Amino acid sequence: MNMNGGQALMKALENEGVDILFGLPGGAILPVYDPLIDSSIRHVLVRHEQGAGHMAEGFAHATGRPGVAMVTSGPAATNIVTPLCDAYMDSIPMVVVTGQVPYAAIGTDAFQECDTTGITMSVTKHNYLVTEAADIPQVIHDAFHIATTGRPGPVLVDIPKDIVDPNNPRSAMEWYTPDSHDLPGYRPNRAGDAELVRQAAKLICEAERPVIYSGGGILKARAAEALLELAELTGIPVVTTLMNRGGFPDDHPLCLGMPGMHGNYTAVTAMQESDLLIALGARFDDRVTGKVAEFAPLAKIIHVDIDSAELGKVRRPDVAIQGDCRLVIEDLVTALGELGGNEAQPDRNPWRSRISGWQERFPLTYEQSKDDELLKPQYVLEQLRDATPEDTIVASGVGQHQMWTSQYWKFNHPYTWVNSGGLGTMGFAIPAAIGAKAGRPDRMVWAVDGDGCFQMTAQELVTAATEGFPIKVALINNAYLGMVRQWQEMFYEERYSEVYLTRDVPDYKLWAEALGCVGLRVESPEEVGPVIAQANEIDDQPVVVEFRCEAGENVFPMVPAGMSNSDVVVDPSQQDRPR
Numbered sequence: 309m310n311m312n313g314g315q316a317l318m319k320a321l322e323n324e325g326v327d328i329l330f331g332l333p334g335g336a337i338l339p340v341y342d343p344l345i346d347s348s349i350r351h352v353l354v355r356h357e358q359g360a361g362h363m364a365e366g367f368a369h370a371t372g373r374p375g376v377a378m379v380t381s382g383p384a385a386t387n388i389v390t391p392l393c394d395a396y397m398d399s400i401p402m403v404v405v406t407g408q409v410p411y412a413a414i415g416t417d418a419f420q421e422c423d424t425t426g427i428t429m430s431v432t433k434h435n436y437l438v439t440e441a442a443d444i445p446q447v448i449h450d451a452f453h454i455a456t457t458g459r460p461g462p463v464l465v466d467i468p469k470d471i472v473d474p475n476n477p478r479s480a481m482e483w484y485t486p487d488s489h490d491l492p493g494y495r496p497n498r499a500g501d502a503e504l505v506r507q508a509a510k511l512i513c514e515a516e517r518p519v520i521y522s523g524g525g526i527l528k529a530r531a532a533e534a535l536l537e538l539a540e541l542t543g544i545p546v547v548t549t550l551m552n553r554g555g556f557p558d559d560h561p562l563c564l565g566m567p568g569m570h571g572n573y574t575a576v577t578a579m580q581e582s583d584l585l586i587a588l589g590a591r592f593d594d595r596v597t598g599k600v601a602e603f604a605p606l607a608k609i610i611h612v613d614i615d616s617a618e619l620g621k622v623r624r625p626d627v628a629i630q631g632d633c634r635l636v637i638e639d640l641v642t643a644l645g646e647l648g649g650n651e652a653q654p655d656r657n658p659w660r661s662r663i664s665g666w667q668e669r670f671p672l673t674y675e676q677s678k679d680d681e682l683l684k685p686q687y688v689l690e691q692l693r694d695a696t697p698e699d700t701i702v703a704s705g706v707g708q709h710q711m712w713t714s715q716y717w718k719f720n721h722p723y724t725w726v727n728s729g730g731l732g733t734m735g736f737a738i739p740a741a742i743g744a745k746a747g748r749p750d751r752m753v754w755a756v757d758g759d760g761c762f763q764m765t766a767q768e769l770v771t772a773a774t775e776g777f778p779i780k781v782a783l784i785n786n787a788y789l790g791m792v793r794q795w796q797e798m799f800y801e802e803r804y805s806e807v808y809l810t811r812d813v814p815d816y817k818l819w820a821e822a823l824g825c826v827g828l829r830v831e832s833p834e835e836v837g838p839v840i841a842q843a844n845e846i847d848d849q850p851v852v853v854e855f856r857c858e859a860g861e862n863v864f865p866m867v868p869a870g871m872s873n874s875d876v877v878v879d880p881s882q883q884d885r886p887r
Contacts, residue, residue: 312479313441313472314340317405318347319483320448324628326376328352328367330360334380334418339473352746352775357384359739359768361391364402366743369726370751372402372530374455375743381407384419385466388428390733392576394464397730398551399528401460403451410470411439411478424466433461436470441471441481449486456578458496459615460528500612500631500639508586508610508627509643513652515584515608517659519546520594520686521567523615524551524729525589529632531724531886532556535588540639541644541651545663547575549590549727554719564663568596569867570711573670573878576865577887579604582871587611589633592622593730602872612636639755655843670886672715672877674861677833682858685709685784688836689716692754692782695840699724701753703741706732706762708790711863735764738781742768752780759785759809764814766823773824774852780843781825782851786859787811794862811856820852828853 312320313772317340321329328350333341344351354360354656357379364375379388384804385406395402409418425437434454436447444467451463470476508531512518526535532555539546541563547567567575579585579596586605590596600622609623611618612633629636644652648850659670702717702727704710710727719725726744728736741755743760762783772779789807796804820827826846830839830853864879878885 311483313444313467313481314472314479315343316441316444316481316483317448317467317472318343318349320445321350321376322367322749323485324448324452329376329378330354330363330379330743332360332384333376334384336381336409336603337378337405337467338380338471339479340378340407340467341406342474348666352771354739355767356388356765356769358390358735359390359765360773361402361404362394362736362739362765363732363743363746363768364404365391365395365400366703366726366740367747368395368402368743369740370744371725371747372842373451373747374403376403376405378405379407380420381409382422385422387544387553390429390466390731390838392428394728394731394736395462395734396433397429397727399460399524400462401455402462403448403455404462404464404501405582406464406466406467408437408466410468410472411468415467415579422465425569428464431457431462431831432464432490435464435466436628437466438471439468440702444471444481445484446486449558450489450491453489454491454494459712461637478738491705496614497630498614498632498635500521500629500636501640503638504627504629505639506628506643509640509647510626511608511610512542512544512586512644513647514654516550516654516656517582518542518584518586519578519582520544520546520566521549521585521587521590522546522555523549523588523590526552526631526753527722529589529614529621529633531589531637534634534641536560537642539722541641543585543650545578547571547579548719549593549596550587550727553714553725554722558718559720560833564713568593568862569598569869570674570715570865572715573865573876574663576667576867576873576876581662582607582616584608584610587613588637589613591618596826597622598867598869598873643828670865670882673879673881675881677858683830683836683855685712685786685832685855685857685861685887686716688782688857689713689756690786691836692756692840693717695837695844696754699750699751701726701741701744701748701751702805703727703737703744703753703755705737705755705757707758708786708794708861708863709756709784734761737761738765738772738779739768741776741779741781742772745779755779755781757781757783758784758790759787760789763809763814766819769820769823769825769850769852777850778847779850781850783816783852783854785811785816785854786861788859791863792861797862799868816852816854825852829856830854832848837858
């Protein structure tokens with residue numbers, strides 16, 4: 309079948325199962341937007357290329373399928389670098405197609421030219437500069453394979469304008485359907501070494517104070533059920549990192565919640581006092597470990613990860629297993645069964661008792677606001693949590709509101725928490741929520757955003773309104789860059805430098821309405837519940853609810869940067885309690 313490169317690109321995307329892509333047209337990619345009209349793929353027109361990338365990420369978070377974005381060359385390509393880096397840090401499967409100047413013009417500083425593959429080399433799992441139209445079907449086929457296998461990640465495909473332009477002879481090609489991959493050196497290993505799995509099982513059967521340290525790899529590997537089986541077989545408590553919230557049910561008696569810089573006291577301290585950490589799809593991130601040299605000093609380490617580069621990168625493991633988390637956990641359950649299963653586990657009642665004591669003495673807490681005071685964000689999130697379906701998808705921006713949401717929401721279902729973990733990208737919430745709603749239109753989707761984050765990507769609410777994605781936004785307006793203000797209060801002698809955003813400018817209710825949304829405002833505790841109920845009943849357009857919150861509220865617990873997890877700072881009301 310004869311066709312041009314632009315038609316081939318659309319057909320190749322269709323063959324990979326793409327039914328929606330997020331993008332913004334421009335000169336170099338324009339020839340591809342013509343065959344898009346005749347394609348079965350739905351295009352979502354964003355208002356900024358960064359939004360396209362975050363929408364693709366949100367789609368991938370919520371569905372497990374690769375998100376797809378398409379933008380033009382030059383500044384469009386540089387605008388999507390942030391989402392690429394975000395997806396790379398958080399192992400999100402994504403394919404991004406960028407336009408490029410005609411092949412003969414590359415290197416001449418042509419209009420809207422940039423070295424896209426060079427710029428993105430360090431923030432993609434792989435990238436391509438396609439030089440022949442005939443290569444498009446195979447490159448797209450390979451790009452999706454790379455993005456979704458092994459450790460998932462973003463792949464970029466840069467396509468010069470002339471090989472997709474129907475008026476250019478270089479664009480003519482004969483269609484073919486790729487049926488294989490020729491990728492020398494790329495052979496992701498999914499199965500764990502059987503002998504190493506047996507060694508890990510023996511360590512588990514010897515440990516008196518073990519903790520399962522579960523990371524985002526659990527969700528990427530579709531391993532939530534396997535993790536639950538392992539925990540219940542052994543009776544070992546589980547911490548869920550920021551990237552694995554929902555990967556193990558918060559309501560389960562073995563769940564300790566989130567560890568790390570703003571994790572709860574029990575999760576942080578249980579890891580610190582453990583004699584065995586079973587790290588499953590986690591990378592020993594600095595926000596979890598605190599001061600690495602003093603992290604879990606008495607613990608042996610079992611580390612399971614699909615990416616061999618993570619094994620031993622931060623902490624030397626006693627047993628390192630490279631493989632798919634789900635498959636390795638299933639093998640581990642089998643190995644434990646051969647050793648006697650639950651009966652082979654030592655008496656851990658003293659360990660459970662210590663953990664229960666920490667939970668009783670150091671629960672998450674805050675001082676409720678009085679009637680004449682601004683709202684406490686924790687209260688808002690509790691009310692929002694209790695008023696929404698249990699399988700609500702929650703997307704967050706980055707900062708204090710992100711930590712409060714992870715702390716106070718109850719995540720009992722996988723793939724219901726969408727956030728920017730490794731890169732910490734402000735402005736992530738709204739476009740990511742749109743992508744999640746696009747992928748899961750059957751679910752209620754709330755974005756929890758701060759006023760600082762909201763002002764970065766609020767324009768994508770126009771996309772939500774015009775494209776029919778009725779997301780809901782809880783805007784935690786404390787008039788500050790809250791996390792920065794907290795650090796300046798605690799570590800810079802309350803010298804508040806450039807963190808005040810103002811309380812009343814912009815008018816968020818009017819701004820929301822101007823963007824095509826329903827705008828609501830809440831200023832007192834008694835209004836919170838009724839307004840959330842009002843927002844939940846609106847399902848034909850986006851809703852923004854501005855919650856005017858206390859500016860001076862801080863996130864606790866907190867492990868100060870560079871300090872040991874043993875130095876975790878608890879809420880002021882708990883500081884005199886014995887540890």
